[in-house]
Amino acid sequence: MATPMIMDHPLIQHKISLLRDKNTGSKEFRELVSEIAMLMCYEATRDLPLKEVEIETPIAVAKTKIIAGSKLAFVPILRAGLGMVDGVLKMVPAAKVGHIGLYRDPDTKQAVEYYAKFPVDIERREVIVLDPMLATGASAIDAINQIKQRGVTNIKFMCIIAAPEGLEALQKAHPDVSIYCASKDQSLNEHAYIVPGLGDAGDRIFGTK
């Protein structure tokens, strides 16, 4: 079971502080989520395999490297995960994008699925699941179950803020999945919201509250 990688780069930490501020409006919130996702993607793709190729420069033939092997797919968990898609696609524009729609039942805290659409060749791709928030872990665990059912074996999970409870549950349910997060917060409150967190990421991205 891999230890979650906490990405505490100063630029990311600074942007998360702005995200947490309850006075940050939707426009700025969306921009920050996208920028943080872009910075995190840089780190989460550090181990992509490379292969050597020859490229003709205007001066000579260069032995140089390009990304090899299985290609990437990003799978945002709707709605809030959508906010991370722009940023990661800026880093890997050729990646395919699947979608999984889940919402948390406010009473049971279980994830309820309402949509799923994946690239046809998803089983041949490395998949990075995107969701800004990992609270109880139910949504991430369910999304990864769905993706594994399609035959995917190489999965990473990327979130901005995680609760210790969610990290533990996700590691236990999917010990093979590498977790990248930018902040491990204190705990969950009685409504299973992350403390101190940033509130409801989906509502803040889309201005629905």
Ligand SMILES: O=P(O)(O)OC[C@H]1O[C@H](OP(=O)(O)OP(=O)(O)O)[C@H](O)[C@@H]1O
């Ligand atoms: O770890 P969990 O306890 O499952 O909680 C985290 C989930 O809750 C939020 O989604 P929400 O249900 O609010 O849906 P939304 O993105 O449509 O707002 C968040 O974006 C995660 O998907």
Ligand SMILES: O=c1cc[nH]c(=O)[nH]1
């Ligand atoms: O703190 C939380 C928990 C779940 N979903 C959110 O958007 N925020």
Ligand SMILES: [Mg+2]
């Ligand atoms: Mg929400």
